[in-house]
Amino acid sequence: MADLHFGPDKPTVDEQKAVxxxxxxxxxxxxxxxxERMVRGGRTRxxxxxxxxxxxxxxxxxxxxxxxxxGLNYASEQLQVPPAEAYGVATFxxxxxxxxxxxxxxxxxxxxxxxxxxxxxxxxxxxxxAQGRHVHxxxxxxxxxxxxxxxxxGRAKPDRVDADDHVASVAAVPQAGGAGTASGLxxxxxxxxxxxxxxxxxxxxxxxxxxxxxxRRGPTGVVEEVMTSGLMGRGGAAFPTGVKWxxxxxxxxxxxxxxxxxxxxxxxxxxxxxxxxxxxxAVIEAATIAGFATGATKGWIYIRGEYPLATRRLENAIEAxxxxxxxxxxxxxxxxxxxxxxxxxxxxxxxxxxTALFNSLEGYRGEPRQKPPFPTTNGLFDSPxxxxxxxxxxxxxxxxxxxxxxxxxIGTEQSSGTKLFCLSGHVAKPGVYEIEFGSTLGRLIELAxxxxxxxxxxxxxxxxxxxxxxxxxxxxxxxxEGARAAGASLGSGVVMLFNDTVxxxxxxTRLAEFFRNESCGQCVPCRVGTVRQHEVLVRSGGRPTKxxxxxxxxxxxxxxxxxxxxxxxTAATAVRxxxxxGLVTGGPExxxxx
Amino acid sequence: xxxxxxxxxxxxxxxxxEVPKGATVxxxxxxxxxDTPTLCYAExxxxxxxxxxxxxxxxxxxxxxxxxxREAADGMTIQTDTERVRHSRKMxxxxxxxxxxLSQADDLAPWIDHYGADPDRYGDDRLRVTEPVRIQDDxxxxxxxxxxxxxxxxxxxxxDAQHTFAIAVAGRGFGxxxxxxxxxxxxxxxxxxxxxxxxxxxxxxxxxxxxxDLRQAGEWKPDEQSVTRTVCSxxxxxxxxxxxxxxxxxxxxxxxDDHSVTSGHLCIKGRFGWTYVHGR
Numbered sequence: 001m002a003d004l005h006f007g008p009d010k011p012t013v014d015e016q017k018a019v020x021x022x023x024x025x026x027x028x029x030x031x032x033x034x035x036e037r038m039v040r041g042g043r044t045r046x047x048x049x050x051x052x053x054x055x056x057x058x059x060x061x062x063x064x065x066x067x068x069x070x071g072l073n074y075a076s077e078q079l080q081v082p083p084a085e086a087y088g089v090a091t092f093x094x095x096x097x098x099x100x101x102x103x104x105x106x107x108x109x110x111x112x113x114x115x116x117x118x119x120x121x122x123x124x125x126x127x128x129x130a131q132g133r134h135v136h137x138x139x140x141x142x143x144x145x146x147x148x149x150x151x152x153x154g155r156a157k158p159d160r161v162d163a164d165d166h167v168a169s170v171a172a173v174p175q176a177g178g179a180g181t182a183s184g185l186x187x188x189x190x191x192x193x194x195x196x197x198x199x200x201x202x203x204x205x206x207x208x209x210x211x212x213x214x215x216r217r218g219p220t221g222v223v224e225e226v227m228t229s230g231l232m233g234r235g236g237a238a239f240p241t242g243v244k245w246x247x248x249x250x251x252x253x254x255x256x257x258x259x260x261x262x263x264x265x266x267x268x269x270x271x272x273x274x275x276x277x278x279x280x281x282a283v284i285e286a287a288t289i290a291g292f293a294t295g296a297t298k299g300w301i302y303i304r305g306e307y308p309l310a311t312r313r314l315e316n317a318i319e320a321x322x323x324x325x326x327x328x329x330x331x332x333x334x335x336x337x338x339x340x341x342x343x344x345x346x347x348x349x350x351x352x353x354x355t356a357l358f359n360s361l362e363g364y365r366g367e368p369r370q371k372p373p374f375p376t377t378n379g380l381f382d383s384p385x386x387x388x389x390x391x392x393x394x395x396x397x398x399x400x401x402x403x404x405x406x407x408x409x410i411g412t413e414q415s416s417g418t419k420l421f422c423l424s425g426h427v428a429k430p431g432v433y434e435i436e437f438g439s440t441l442g443r444l445i446e447l448a449x450x451x452x453x454x455x456x457x458x459x460x461x462x463x464x465x466x467x468x469x470x471x472x473x474x475x476x477x478x479x480x481e482g483a484r485a486a487g488a489s490l491g492s493g494v495v496m497l498f499n500d501t502v503x504x505x506x507x508x509t510r511l512a513e514f515f516r517n518e519s520c521g522q523c524v525p526c527r528v529g530t531v532r533q534h535e536v537l538v539r540s541g542g543r544p545t546k547x548x549x550x551x552x553x554x555x556x557x558x559x560x561x562x563x564x565x566x567x568x569x570t571a572a573t574a575v576r577x578x579x580x581x582g583l584v585t586g587g588p589e590x591x592x593x594x
Numbered sequence: 595x596x597x598x599x600x601x602x603x604x605x606x607x608x609x610x611x612e613v614p615k616g617a618t619v620x621x622x623x624x625x626x627x628x629d630t631p632t633l634c635y636a637e638x639x640x641x642x643x644x645x646x647x648x649x650x651x652x653x654x655x656x657x658x659x660x661x662x663x664r665e666a667a668d669g670m671t672i673q674t675d676t677e678r679v680r681h682s683r684k685m686x687x688x689x690x691x692x693x694x695x696l697s698q699a700d701d702l703a704p705w706i707d708h709y710g711a712d713p714d715r716y717g718d719d720r721l722r723v724t725e726p727v728r729i730q731d732d733x734x735x736x737x738x739x740x741x742x743x744x745x746x747x748x749x750x751x752x753x754d755a756q757h758t759f760a761i762a763v764a765g766r767g768f769g770x771x772x773x774x775x776x777x778x779x780x781x782x783x784x785x786x787x788x789x790x791x792x793x794x795x796x797x798x799x800x801x802x803x804x805x806x807d808l809r810q811a812g813e814w815k816p817d818e819q820s821v822t823r824t825v826c827s828x829x830x831x832x833x834x835x836x837x838x839x840x841x842x843x844x845x846x847x848x849x850x851d852d853h854s855v856t857s858g859h860l861c862i863k864g865r866f867g868w869t870y871v872h873g874r
Contacts, residue, residue, distance in 0.1 A: 004759070005784030007775070069776050076775075082752075082759030082784065087775035091764040098776065348766070365763065370643045370663060521743065521763070521770030523646050525682070528689035531768045532716050539717070551715075558685035561658045561678055562646040569657065 004082055009069035018063040019075050022055045049079045051381075053363030057090050058305075058344060065104060065155045066097045081363065092365045092520075094138070094347025095153060095305050101134075104155050109138035109306065111149035113267040114460060115424040116140075117510055118502055119147035139349060139514055140267035140464075141306050144424035144496070145172045145431045151306045164309045169196075169277040172270070174431045174448070176278075186410075186418050187394050188434045191278040196313050199320040202281035208326060210397040214289045215334050217400065222293035223249055226396060228404025230416040235261055235352070235389030236465065236492045237566070238480050241396070244386055247376035248294040251384035256296035259380055259387040260287050261357060262303040262310070265349040266463035267514060268494030271420040272390045274432045276303070276310040279394070280317035284340060286393035288331065289400060291338040294386045299340040302357050305347055315342050349518035353565050354379075354387045356520065367522040368565035391420050391493075411437030415479035423448040425460075425496040435478065442474030444495060454499035458583055462491025464511050465570035467577035488577075504583040505542025508575045512537045515571040526568030529559040533572055543584050552576060604670035619661040619672055620648060628674050631683060631705040633690075633796055634744035635662035638857040639754045642745045647686045647705070650674045658682055684709035692716045693768070694723050695740045698798035721768065730779045733866055734792050735806045736772075740799035743770060747791035747800060755859040760784035761791065789865040793848055793858060802846045815840055823850075826864040831855060833864050844868050 011019070056079065060071040067090045076083040090096045101107075108128055112121045128135050136153075143149035146167065152160050170176050170192035175185060177192045185191075195201035202208070214222050227242030248256060260283060264272040276283055287299045303311050318340050321327045329337045343361055350356045351366040358380045360366035379385025395417055399407045408416045415437035421444055424430045428449025435444055441459070445451070456471045467488050469476070476486045483490045498504070512534040521527045533555050536548050544552060556572035563569055578584055603612050604619075606626045613622045618641075623630045633645040641663035649658035653671035658678060673679065687706050691713030696702055705711075725738040743763065752759050760783045764773040774783040792800040801809075808814040819840045826833040834853045838846045847865050851858035 003757075007778060007782060072775060082762070083775040084760055084762040084764075084773065084784065087773065088762035088764045091773075092766055370660065517767060519767040521765070521767045522644050524644070524686045524689050524742070525646055527743070527768055527770070528693055529685070531721055532689065532692065535716070535720055539719075554681070554685065557678075558682050558689075562649050562682040562686060563657075564643060564646075 004076070004080065006073045006077055006083060007069060009073050011068070011070040011074035012064070014063050015060055015068065015071040016074055018059040019056050019071070019078055022059050023049070023052060023078050026052055050081060050363035051361060053079055053081055053086060053089055054343065054346060054360060057086075057093075057096055058346060061096050061346075062154075063156060065101050066099060068100070072098075079363070085364075089363065089365055092348060093305075093345075096346055103134065105134050106155060107134045107136050107153045109136045109141065109151040109153060111139070111141040111143070111147070111151075112137045112510065113140035113464070113514060114507055114510065115144035115268060115496055116147040116149050117507065118425060118498065121148045124148040124150075138306075138347075139518065140265065140269075142264055142270040142273050142304060144268055144270055144422060147424070151308075159305075159308045161306075161308060168192075169274060169309065172274045172431045173278065174429045175433060185434050186398055187275065187391065187420060188278070188432070190282065191274075194279060194281075196278055196280055197316055197320075199281060199317070199324045199326070202279075207281055208285055208332070210400045211285055211288055211292075211326070211332060213400045214292050215332070215336070219249060219293045219295065222289060222400055225399050225404035226293070229395075229399045229407040230404075230414075231392065231395050231399060231407070232415070232480065233389055234391040234395075234419065234493070236266065236462070236489075238490075241388065241392055244376060244388070245290065245294050247374075248296070248384045248386045251377045253377075253384045255298070255381070255383045256294055257380040257383055257385040258287055258290045258294065258296045258299035259354075259357065259361070259385055260299065260301040260390055260393060261352060261354060261387055262301055262307075262390050263345045263352040263357060264304055264307075264492070265345075265352050266465060266492045266494065267511075268424055268460060268463045268496045269422050269492040270424075271422050271432045271493055273304075273307050273310050275390055275394065275420070276307075277313055280310075280313045281321065282394045282397060283314070283390045284317055284321050284327070286396045287340060287388075288327065288338050289396055290386050290388060290393060292336050294384075296384075296386065297338050299338060300361060300380070301340060301342045302351070302361055303342060303344060305345045311342060311344060318342065348520075349514075350520045350565075350567055353567060356565070357387070358385070365520070367520045368567075370564060389492075412477070412479045412481070414481045419478065419490070419493060421478070421493045421495050423495050423497070426452045426454070426456075426499040426502075427497045428452050437479040438477050438482070440474065441469075441476045441478055441495070444478060445474070445497065451497050451499055454501045456497060457500040457502055458498045458504070458578070458581070460494060460496040460498070460574065462489045463494040464514055464574055465489075465566065466491040466494060467573050468581060468583060469577075470581045503542075504578055505537075507542070508578045508584060509534070509537040509542040511574050512571075515567065519567060519571070523562070523564045523568065525559045525562040526564070526571060529555045529563075529568065530571050533575065537575070544579065549579055552579070602666050602668045602670075604666055604668065604672060606672045607674055613666050617666050619650060619652075619659065619664045619666050619670070622666045622672065623650070623661055623674055630661055630674065631687075631702070632662055633702065633742060634746060636746060636794055636851070638851050638859070639746055639749045639794065642749065644745055645686065645690075645742065647683055649679060649682050649686075651676050651679050680709060684711045687711035688713050688715070690742050692720055692722070694742055694797070694799075696742075696797060698740065699742075699796060701796060725771070728780070729803075729806075731781050731787075732803055733787050734789060734803055735801050736780075737799050737801065738771060740797045741772060742797055742799075743772070744796060746794040746796065747772060750790040750794045750859065751785075755790050755857070756786070756788050758784050758786050758788070760786075787862045787866065788860060789862070790859045793860075793865075804845045808840070808845060819845065826860075828863040828867060833860055835860070835864055837868070844871060 141149040231241045232238040355369035356366040516530040643660040651673040688711040728736040849856040
């Protein structure tokens with residue numbers, strides 16, 4: 001037992017039960033009998049439990065509406081985590097609070113990021129507040145196709161999204177139905193067709209054929225096909241999946257992990273939510289194949305805390321897959337064993353960064369780690385880890401069935417396959433669209449019914465970490481190389497349209513605020529740089545003078561060059577691109593350009 | 595001769611440098627005689643790469659790299675004084691100076707001059723850290739207006755030295771602070787008053803109460819202090835103590851970072867158990 005010090009605060013009975021439910025369910029009663037003449041505890045036992053910290057904090061927040069000193073003490077003691085560290089973790093997340101809210105009502109999280117901002121989120125908030133509701137201004141909630149997005153954090157009852165109750169998830173897939181599988185959709189072909197709650201339904205639409213094919217090909221064969229396919233990561237970084245998997249497969253280490261990064265938080269992105277809600281078994285099957293190919297027996301799905309429906313469907317699908325013999329020991333009568341566990345995030349954009357996600361999952365603050373070493377050798381629990389985006393993984397199903405060569409013929413030479421794009425903003429039919437790489441931006445927008453409410457002024461491409469392009473970019477081929485040639489990035493597939501009635505000053509000011517709020521605070525360039533950037537925009541009303549723009553460029557360069565992770569590297573990209581293409585015409589030169 | 599297995603060769607500012615395998619880029623810079631600013635780095639702590647003031651340019655790397663933690667590798671080409679390096683170092687120092695009080699960060703002052711950092715250009719209305727000085731006991735004070743979040747105190751309190759874990763980083767972004775749980779006062783926290791956090795603080799955000807009181811009275815005179823090395827008399831471990839003496843009075847006690855027993859860390863007795871010397 002570690003020599004930890006706990007304050008005098010005691011948990012309520014309900015808080016205690018909430019913690020016990022999480023800890024007991026996972027690893028039995030939480031030691032340590034004081035009069036036992038045997039040492040049970042120590043570093044190993046602590047480390048075994050630490051990863052339960054995030055689920056335990058969720059349980060406390062749900063039970064009491066906040067993380068109370070007594071609750072935190074009890075959780076810390078059960079998990080043998082120093083209370084100061086547990087407090088540091090609790091204060092890291094948007095969904096947790098460490099002060100007594102003084103009420104037992106639901107809290108309505110209302111999105112204030114771009115797509116919802118231009119849909120007048122402020123009015124929605126004012127209306128809710130007028131009704132006496134408790135409102136929390138939230139960063140992007142990943143429901144950009146149905147602004148103004150809301151998410152309700154319940155007290156002692158499940159979190160929910162009201163829109164889920166009256167709008168079918170498949171409504172976010174305008175291409176679904178009708179043409180059915182003849183539509184040429186690969187990733188979305190089962191959306192709206194398959195019953196997302198039924199393993200039998202999934203199997204009847206070709207489910208688990210890929211796993212059988214993977215078993216036939218063998219682990220090396222699977223990795224080879226993924227290499228041949230040219231598949232690149234769809235989370236934003238576009239790293240070759242085969243290279244990643246090969247590195248994990250070849251890395252030394254007994255315990256390897258697969259992590260599905262479903263912490264989709266890039267403003268404007270909702271594809272993974274829609275994919276999981278409509279076809280959860282596909283993600284599970286693909287993660288299983290990833291485990292088989294890399295030699296991992298344990299998989300984790302880290303999903304956004306604000307995605308209750310996707311989480312339920314995933315958990316249900318995992319249960320069903322387990323019951324059907326597709327997860328657990330000796331899967332599908334093979335000698336391969338693999339199981340998956342779902343972990344909820346708690347509101348932190350940074351946790352989508354892979355190493356921050358590992359820290360978060362392990363029960364530490366979601367601060368990114370320095371790379372190298374890379375996750376392929378030193379990932380989750382310092383073990384070799386294949387971490388992939390859900391969309392990336394679902395591509396693997398076809399690759400394993402049809403072979404990497406066949407897949408590589410789809411799309412362009414350098415960007416193989418199809419891509420999910422998240423259309424939102426001033427567009428006729430917002431939603432997730434699947435198109436072959438190489439199709440133009442204009443064609444995609446046409447597919448979504450074009451711009452609404454005015455002429456097209458700009459498109460935010462790739463999310464808040466991406467950039468704005470003007471109407472002159474409509475001919476841009478949507479491929480990794482096509483975007484790069486245009487000085488943009490596809491990022492996570494965000495295509496957010498803005499018509500010419502939009503005042504971009506507030507839009508870029510909010511973008512800057514987003515990064516300021518989401519910076520983890522670990523490294524100086526990002527912690528302070530994002531604040532100074534936001535201040536310049538607030539002072540200038542989002543219309544920086546030439547001198548102020550130069551200062552923004554200086555801040556940007558330092559953040560790009562010296563920050564630890566991608567958040568800092570891209571925190572000024574969208575803002576500067578908006579200035580660069582003239583969306584915000586500069587204010588008058590001030591005496592001091594700061 | 596197996597020199598190739600135990601050393602690596604790299605180039606720093608055009609000069610060939612050979613360092614032992616496992617050495618960092620910072621070690622390589624040092625052995626090339628190149629002075630590098632550091633803040634969150636300390637020889638007796640695990641590097642956390644947080645402050646980014648030691649960044650250098652590595653050929654082939656998209657971003658700059660932190661020299662304090664990056665292992666030197668064969669064939670690396672490192673530049674320490676390019677436009678990009680100077681810019682990032684200057685900006686990091688400016689950013690720090692714009693948000694917190696660096697007036698007692700003596701090691702940083704020359705670098706702020708060197709890189710021409712001007713924290714004031716971010717305006718008078720810029721956000722700064724404003725925290726009351728926490729005086730909760732007779733041994734030390736915490737003045738987080740001076741805190742640069744270098745994590746050193748957290749590491750010294752945690753598994754780099756003391757294993758007490760009384761403090762951690764809480765909050766996020768610019769609002770991140772070093773805290774006990776719920777900001778519990780130090781005497782009620784897990785703190786065991788070893789003072790190792792104070793000893794590693796680079797900006798005087800953490801100060802021994804003796805120093806704080808003298809500074810408040812305008813009587814802190816480091817130039818007039820003598821340092822006497824002795825061995826702690828309390829137990830048999832044999833920790834070296836450096837007694838800092840001003841006006842015939844001990845004003846603080848440290849231990850040499852390179853001492854084989856302490857690595858600069860002490861316990862409450864060695865650090866604070868000296869008042870009997872003065873008959874108090």
